[in-house]
Amino acid sequence: MPNRSAEFTDDWILQRRPKKNGVDPMRPYAQFVEPEHTVVGRVEDVATLFLTNKECPFRCLMCDLWKNTTDERVPIGAIPSQIRWALGRLPPSRHIKLYNSGNFFDPQAIPPEDYTEIAEIVGGFDTVIVESHPKMIGSRCLDFNELVPGVVHVAMGLETVHPHVLPRLNKRMTLNDFANAVRTLLDHGMQARAFILVRPPFLSEAEGVTWAKRSIDFAFDVGVECCAVIPTRGGNGAMETLAERGDYAPPTLESLEEVFAYGLGLRQGRVFVDLWDVEKLSSAAQDKTARIDRLAAMNLSQTLQ
Secondary structure (H helix, E strand, O other): OOOOHHHOOHHHHHOOOOOOOOOOOOOOOEEEEEEEEOOOOOEEEEEEEEOOOEOOOOOOOOOOHHHHOEOOOOOOOHHHHHHHHHHOOOOOOOEEEEEOOOOOOOOOOOOHHHHHHHHHHOOOOOEEEEEOOHHHOOHHHHHHHHHOOOEEEEEEEEEOOOOOHHHHOOOOOOHHHHHHHHHHHHHOOOEEEEEEEEOOOOOOHHHHHHHHHHHHHHHHHOOOOEEEEEEOOOOOOHHHHHHHHOOOOOOOHHHHHHHHHHHHHHOOOEEEEOOOOHHHOOOOOOOHHHHHHHHHHHHHHOOOO
16 A cells, blocks of 8 residues: 555645534533543543643544634633533542543643643542643653642554554654653553554455554553554544545444454453444444443453453
8 A cells, every 4th residue: 555644634634624613711511420440440430521722733634523622722720720610510530531632731732831730630539541642742741740649641542553554644653653652651650541443544344453453452562551442433524535535434333343352352451442423333233232232331341241
């Protein structure tokens, strides 16, 4: 497969986008509590906050997280205010996810001036989970980690280890970049999570399964503690163009099941399957609802069923 990474530029991707959703820079755009099988082996509640902040500077081909972001940096103090507002409306939990549709350590998204206040707010949580592009794992990440009493987990998009597909995703990252970021996190007492796509663009159904499994292998080999398996979705404009060209189709439910079962079977770390909108995936099974329920149960038990 030829390497045509230059084809999918920021401009090409931006030209195909629909409009953003309206958001309030002083409020998270979503918050809820959900159970998760934690690193210590227990199912415990996790407060999940989707913070509102400036859009990620990376324009990944398959990303739709920009839909709930601002065009400008939010004011200093806005992010702590969002966290306090959300936690005041959620039941107590021991773990918190501060997801921000991009990079927590992008100073234009989460102002570093707010780190101390954020760390104080989340000081009572056992784990604090944030997300970042591997290339933004640097001094700001280490500074934030020093402030937080609990263990910081950083979720990063590995996406795929396919040598020709990864460059075409416009992610501007190599596998070495990812491995180096994981090493930095581990060296400073943090943990790493990896987002892995099932059937990214330019792969057949069978290839999508094979390379998702190889991506899980790579993630665990470099020290990732938890892998989140995500079916590649449309909805951002660029993916619809690729679908029209025959370069993209979402995976089937059966493919998602196979990759998830493979990851769990390795017993090298936690593996979760992303079930958001999973009912939209095609399936030849007559018991589709029951199969989705089984995947949800496997997320919590971390055992094959």
